[in-house]
Amino acid sequence: MQGGYNIHPLIDALDDAKLAPIAAKALSHTLLMFDNFYDVEEKAKAGNEYAKQVMQSWADANGS
Template sequence: ELLGTMLGGYNITPLIELLDNPVLAPIAVKGLSHTLLIFDAFHDIEEKVNAGNDFAKQIMQSWADAEWFTSKPRIPEKLTVSVFKVSGETNTDDLSPAPDAWSRPDIPLHAKAMLKIPREGITNAEQQIEALQEQGFPVAYVGDVV
């Protein structure tokens, strides 16, 4: 079940393998039906469909019916957010500078290094975002080019 909560990556192959296990396949179907980052593993599921695997067919049908999308809560008519405005262009080096965040999964380390090079209106991104969070609304990152 935990593998089914991931959005893609190392969980895909084991979940696809479980489609051949009649006891665990329903759990794999549930997880894979709501996973879009399948990439080339799509062909592995397609092979199982062509071989008559009903569990793989359920996944394909779920994707065709867009259940990954239709099962989500409706977006509210109005959203109130605090805007964190960043002037100029933002690229991946601004959000997770490689020299400071060498470990891809170390998200807190990436956050500490985000926008470390000051620019107009941004002097300490972490403190500025924390101040915006105190307003009690979600923070929206807004830039000229992101």
């Protein structure tokens, strides 16, 4: 996925226990986050495990 209008709902879904695994997988494959990166980073710093997984995936370049 490149990014776009789907980004904010996916980031919001990281806080939903049922949707978080799906959202994390989708975000891990997303290339164009722009400033939305900081939203995921904020969730990761707040302890959201799925946001941490997304950040690690980006750091490892696993999403491509």
